[in-house]
Amino acid sequence: MRVIFGGMLAGLAAFFVVGTCQAQEFSNSSNDVAQIGFSTGIFNIGSDESAAEMRLDYRDDHALFGVLRPIGGVMVTSDKAVHGYGGLMADLLWGDHFATSFYSSVGAYHDGDGEDLGHWIEFRSGVEVAYRFDNKSRVGLGFAHISNADIGDTNPGAEVLSLTYTVPVSAIFN
Structure with a gap:
């Protein structure tokens, strides 16, 4: 798994290098909107202490440096672990219907009855590949x-490993 994570980090670095040259393809595009994400998945894959994961996050539409957007959320597991986090994300939009998102965040973690990750401060980094619907929601x-x-x-x-559905904030509050 650490090899996979290392590959993700290398891909993320390449993504940002390309992004500085072609920022118009990223999250400051007029196609991006603030979103609320609902996720479910498997926490601690490949471990004896795997658990169901549920997550709620907010993805802002204000880009920093033309590429990075604030993200914040909370994750809970079926083993009563909780992780509240905040960080930055970047979207690479592939035409009208596909998006790849990269994010990195830091937050407070409580293990509940689940896996002790060694500290109450935990960093979360990830990648998501999504299909974008015409109404700008994603799966x-x-x-x-x-x-x-x-x-x-x-x-x-x-x-x-998680499945995420995001919906534009405007669709919820308008």
Whole structure:
């Protein structure tokens, strides 16, 4: 799994290098809107302590540096673990109907009855590939890694596979 995560980080780095040259294809595009995301999946894949994951996040539409958007949310698991987080994300829009999102965040983690990840501060980084509907809602498959970046005595980390549905904020509150 660490090899997969390393590959994701390398891809993310390449994404940002290309993005600085072609920022008009990213999240500051007129095709992007603020979104609320609802996710469900498997937390700690491949472990004896895997659990169901549910997540709610907010994805802002105000781009920083023309590419990065704020993201914040909360994850809970069936083992009563909770992770509240905030960070930055970037979208690569592929035509009208496909998007790849990359994000990195930091937040507070409580293990509940689940996996002890070694510290109460945990970093979450991930990638999501989604289909965009005409109304700008999305359905996507995501992969994330949660880790304390070795600030704790142990750093077992956890991988998360999730299915996400995002809906424009304007569709909820208008």
